[in-house]
Amino acid sequence: MRRCPTCGCELGPLESRLGCITCQVRKRVAYRNLIYPSLSLADRAVAALEQSDISLASWDIRRLVDRGREDPTHPASLTSLLGKDRRFCWAGRGMYGLYRHGLLPGARDLHDVGLFYLFASDRPLDTEELCFVIRNAGYRFTDASLMVALVRYRAPLDRDQRGRWFIDKTEPKCRDFMANLIELKAGETFDAVLGRTAEQVRAGLAEMNRRLGPAVREGSRAQSVVALGKRVLDEQGVEDDRRKSREPKAFAWPLPPSCDYFEGDTGRARRVRRRAISIVEGRPVEPYVAVIECRDRYLEACVKSYRQVVYGA
Ligand SMILES: [Zn+2]
Numbered sequence: 572m573r574r575c576p577t578c579g580c581e582l583g584p585l586e587s588r589l590g591c592i593t594c595q596v597r598k599r600v601a602y603r604n605l606i607y608p609s610l611s612l613a614d615r616a617v618a619a620l621e622q623s624d625i626s627l628a629s630w631d632i633r634r635l636v637d638r639g640r641e642d643p644t645h646p647a648s649l650t651s652l653l654g655k656d657r658r659f660c661w662a663g664r665g666m667y668g669l670y671r672h673g674l675l676p677g678a679r680d681l682h683d684v685g686l687f688y689l690f691a692s693d694r695p696l697d698t699e700e701l702c703f704v705i706r707n708a709g710y711r712f713t714d715a716s717l718m719v720a721l722v723r724y725r726a727p728l729d730r731d732q733r734g735r736w737f738i739d740k741t742e743p744k745c746r747d748f749m750a751n752l753i754e755l756k757a758g759e760t761f762d763a764v765l766g767r768t769a770e771q772v773r774a775g776l777a778e779m780n781r782r783l784g785p786a787v788r789e790g791s792r793a794q795s796v797v798a799l800g801k802r803v804l805d806e807q808g809v810e811d812d813r814r815k816s817r818e819p820k821a822f823a824w825p826l827p828p829s830c831d832y833f834e835g836d837t838g839r840a841r842r843v844r845r846r847a848i849s850i851v852e853g854r855p856v857e858p859y860v861a862v863i864e865c866r867d868r869y870l871e872a873c874v875k876s877y878r879q880v881v882y883g884a
Pocket residue numbers: 575576577578579580590591594
């Protein structure tokens with residue numbers, strides 16, 4: 572799998588080979604001498620996720636991409652974008668992240684995710700085990716929805732005598748079917764994703780056994796795994812709340828300098844901010860005709876703080 576040449580993060584199959592959007596800009600210096608990559612709404616959402624260490628709910632992504640802007644993004648247009656642009660990986664209902672967050676590229680619901688993790692496992696799994704493994708990998712869902720999702724469509728899926736799920740790998744089309752689930756061709760990239768997923772299954776089962784402890788008897792094991800799964804779900808909720816409270820408060824533009832230029836016309840500060848947004852997002856801007864020192868200094872300050880919003884430190 573390709574990695575970002577700057578920070579070394581794993582890149583999803585559809586992310587730019589030049590690396591993270593945020594890294595591409597951090598390498599460059601003052602705004603007058605550089606060309607920012609031109610950013611669409613989707614790029615800004617990718618940049619927001621790059622700065623997060625976990626997947627985010629779509630309303631949270633919208634909040635991040637809207638900071639500092641006068642024109643709020645329509646929730647529906649962001650939602651459809653997150654579903655369509657394959658750089659975003661589905662992470663649960665209304666939740667998205669990037670490949671680097673440990674998510675499958677191309678998978679779009681719990682059906683795809685559940686089957687692929689079963690395929691990557693080298694042994695059959697109980698529903699509870701599969702639940703824990705997928706949740707441990709960063710997905711959000713309720714226990715009941717996984718069962719429903721697994722059997723929703725036709726798949727090379729089966730259960731053994733103990734009721735554990737497995738994928739029939741002897742089925743000749745099985746590999747193509749799985750590649751299709753994550754919208755890849757069976758090839759090198761597919762093998763890399765499969766390898767990472769197999770590793771997540773092993774890590775998930777090891778973590779499950781560690782947390783269950785040695786004392787659990789075979790009979791009560793299934794219930795213990797279910798209880799453990801619920802605990803993980805609760806922990807994910809707590810982690811979300813903690814992250815939100817840690818988030819810096821809504822972004823505020825720097826105040827314009829007190830001078831005749833800005834005090835004479837309150838619309839001027841807004842126009843400078845809009846220009847700063849355009850510069851940071853790499854859209855072409857007409858150069859100013861006259862040199863007005865306080866305005867140019869303010870533009871520079873605005874570019875700097877907006878750059879921080881989009882690209883991080
Ligand atoms: Zn990077």
